[in-house]
Amino acid sequence: MEQVILGLVLGFAIALTSYISRLLTFSGAVAAFFLAAGIFGVGGWKWTVPIFTFFCLSSLLSKVGQARKARFASVFEKSGTRDHGQVLANGGVAGFLALWQLAFPAADFYPVYLGAVAAATADTWATEIGLLTRGKTFSIASFRTVDQGISGGVSWLGLSAGLLGAGVIAGSAFFWVKDMRILGFVAAAGFVASLIDSILGATIQAEYECTVCGRSTERKEHCGMPAKLVKGYPAFDNDTVNWLCAFAGAMAVWSFQNVFLRGS
Numbered sequence: 001m002e003q004v005i006l007g008l009v010l011g012f013a014i015a016l017t018s019y020i021s022r023l024l025t026f027s028g029a030v031a032a033f034f035l036a037a038g039i040f041g042v043g044g045w046k047w048t049v050p051i052f053t054f055f056c057l058s059s060l061l062s063k064v065g066q067a068r069k070a071r072f073a074s075v076f077e078k079s080g081t082r083d084h085g086q087v088l089a090n091g092g093v094a095g096f097l098a099l100w101q102l103a104f105p106a107a108d109f110y111p112v113y114l115g116a117v118a119a120a121t122a123d124t125w126a127t128e129i130g131l132l133t134r135g136k137t138f139s140i141a142s143f144r145t146v147d148q149g150i151s152g153g154v155s156w157l158g159l160s161a162g163l164l165g166a167g168v169i170a171g172s173a174f175f176w177v178k179d180m181r182i183l184g185f186v187a188a189a190g191f192v193a194s195l196i197d198s199i200l201g202a203t204i205q206a207e208y209e210c211t212v213c214g215r216s217t218e219r220k221e222h223c224g225m226p227a228k229l230v231k232g233y234p235a236f237d238n239d240t241v242n243w244l245c246a247f248a249g250a251m252a253v254w255s256f257q258n259v260f261l262r263g264s
């Protein structure tokens with residue numbers, strides 16, 4: 001009960017601070033409260049430190065180079081202040097795994113949980129730092145040069161940032177994981193999942209074209225007019241792809257464990 005109460009206090013503090021500092025909208029703060037309270041209430045610091053690391057460092061990165069990133073505001077579906085959809089897209093799989101651990105305490109879902117958090121971190125860092133690159137951005141599907149900010153576009157700086165982000169999450173769990181191979185799986189899974197996110201972004205994620213200015217965008221409306229769908233499917237927006245990215249990270253860790261640790 002003490003852990004649950006402390007989880008509620010921690011969740012409220014995170015939500016309030018994030019809302020006041022405009023990192024989250026009101027709906028995003030509410031979602032963050034329930035997510036943080038639930039994860040801490042179930043797993044304590046062991047489960048909280050990785051996702052807290054993701055949230056704090058990713059929030060700081062979102063503030064780096066704001067002047068340069070401002071020119072992509074009309075490209076992305078949502079603004080830098082994250083709403084409940086974005087919070088759940090990045091942390092929903094992790095929250096579900098925490099509840100799954102509560103329901104089945106004999107099993108160990110911690111490694112796949114780390115995979116989900118590492119995937120969200122790798123994807124977020126690749127985007128936030130990749131937008132700062134001065135080099136070329138190319139489509140992960142066609143390898144052709146594309147405009148910065150386009151879904152499925154990657155850069156060497158962004159790819160490196162994604163790998164670093166996944167590694168940071170693996171490192172955040174160092175004190176709670178006995179087999180160091182697991183941490184390697186987590187870092188690899190997070191990076192692989194971020195690549196899957198980019199592939200989905202380049203293929204099935206909805207991309208629109210403004211009928212006024214002709215710019216590519218994730219938004220269904222641009223320049224005050226409905227935009228034209230030119231690629232992908234409307235059901236697969238950025239939040240949906242982020243859900244799939246986190247799920248891919250969890251499944252990648254599970255797969256690595258079954259392949260490399262079977263019988264050990």
